[in-house]
Amino acid sequence: MMYADNVERAVTEVVAEVSEKPEEELWAQRDSHLFEEVGLDSLLALEIVATLERKYRIEVPEERIVDVTTLSAAIALVKEMLREQGKLEAAL
Amino acid sequence: MISFDEITRLIPHRYPFLFVDRVLELEPGKRIRCIKNVTGNEYFFPGHFSELALMPGTVMVEALAQCGLLLFRAGDPAKHAGKVFLLGAADARFLKPVTPGDQLLFDVVAEKVISTAAIVRGVGLVEGEPVVKAKLTFAAVERPDLGTLHEDRPA
Numbered sequence: 237m238m239y240a241d242n243v244e245r246a247v248t249e250v251v252a253e254v255s256e257k258p259e260e261e262l263w264a265q266r267d268s269h270l271f272e273e274v275g276l277d278s279l280l281a282l283e284i285v286a287t288l289e290r291k292y293r294i295e296v297p298e299e300r301i302v303d304v305t306t307l308s309a310a311i312a313l314v315k316e317m318l319r320e321q322g323k324l325e326a327a328l
Numbered sequence: 329m330i331s332f333d334e335i336t337r338l339i340p341h342r343y344p345f346l347f348v349d350r351v352l353e354l355e356p357g358k359r360i361r362c363i364k365n366v367t368g369n370e371y372f373f374p375g376h377f378s379e380l381a382l383m384p385g386t387v388m389v390e391a392l393a394q395c396g397l398l399l400f401r402a403g404d405p406a407k408h409a410g411k412v413f414l415l416g417a418a419d420a421r422f423l424k425p426v427t428p429g430d431q432l433l434f435d436v437v438a439e440k441v442i443s444t445a446a447i448v449r450g451v452g453l454v455e456g457e458p459v460v461k462a463k464l465t466f467a468a469v470e471r472p473d474l475g476t477l478h479e480d481r482p483a
Contacts, residue, residue, distance in 0.1 A: 278445050279416040279465050286440040286447050298442040 239263075241328040243318070247288065247311045254283045266307040288314055294321065330354065330402060338401040339394060344371040347391035348398065348434070356403025359437045362395045368428035383426035388460040389418050392450035395436040396464055400446065408443070411468040416445070420462035430454045444468055 239245040248266075252259040255270060262270075271280055281304045285296050288310070294317040304310045318324040330351035336342065353361040366383055373381040393415050400408055426432065436450035445467050452460040 279467055282440060282442060282445045282447060283417070283465055289440065301442060 243315055243324075243327050244311050246291065247314055248307060250287050250291065251284055251307055251310060254287060255280060262307050266311075269305055270307065270310075271305075284310060292318060292323075292327065294318065330398070335398065339397050341394055345390070346394070347387060348394050351398060351402065352433075354399070354402055357399070357438060357441065358403075359435065360395055360399040360402070362391075362398065362434045362436075364391055364432040364434065366426060366428055366430045366432060370428070373428065381428050383430075385420065385422040385460065388422070388426065388432070388452055389420050389462055389464070391432065392434055392436060392448075392452065392460070392462050393418075393464055393466075395434045395450060396438075396446070396448040396466065399436055399438060399448065400441070400468075408468050410471060412471050413446075413466045413468050415464060416467045417465040418462055419464075420460065422460050424454065424457060424459040426452075426454060426459050430459075432459070439463075 239248070248259050248263055251257075251270070252262055255262070278301075281301055285301050285304060288294070289296060292314060294314070296313065296317060300313060303313055315324055318327050330338070332349055335348055335351065336346070339346075341347075347364050348362045349364050351360060351362050353359075368381065370383070372384055372387060376382060376384050397413050400413065431454065433453045434450060435453070436448050439447040439449050441447075445465065447463065447465050449463050450461070451458050
């Protein structure tokens with residue numbers, strides 16, 4: 237796996253733990269939809285977001301949780317939140 | 329303080345599946361503290377087990393879930409009005425056995441709450457010692473939507 241920075245690595249680890257999927261598989265398909273089972277997506281997305289919030293001390297607004305459809309989207313969201321708080325450079 | 333009678337007006341659970349006796353403290357939407365007095369007359373003790381009465385861990389998880397439900401129902405009922413909370417995931421650890429005569433003190437804290445789901449973390453204590461810890465994830469669904477869960481079930 238070729239992570240460009242620590243945020244990519246850490247978010248992949250979190251998504252792998254919550255979704256119970258191998259990191260390698262998630263990273264290889266990082267632009268594919270994470271959730272296929274209808275009805276389960278909001279709970280898994282919420283668990284992923286809550287874990288990332290605790291890890292990075294960020295707060296993701298409810299309307300942004302629906303953006304977490306792929307691993308790449310989750311990484312982009314965390315980076316955006318960290319950038320807004322001026323903490324992105326330190327996290328990379 | 330919220331009494332047992334008031335609890336039955338806030339959540340639909342009833343005997344033999346209501347495991348909260350009283351709400352001691354409530355910070356709406358944030359945290360709740362409840363108690364459950366465990367007696368030798370609990371319906372599950374004759375089966376769990378006939379010669380060694382131990383409170384089932386699954387019942388303690390259910391009790392924590394009911395505390396979580398009370399946290400949402402008692403705090404801001406309008407926020408999830410008309411919705412049914414379904415437990416979607418439970419990550420629990422059972423640390424010590426609970427037996428007749430124990431008083432369970434449940435502390436449940438909301439970790440993340442949105443309009444369609446919620447995550448809470450809870451701990452159950454007996455005499456100050458943790459006996460159960462759990463992270464619970466709820467889905468808040470509209471009651472009519474529940475029928476769709478069974479659409480694929482064979483007749």
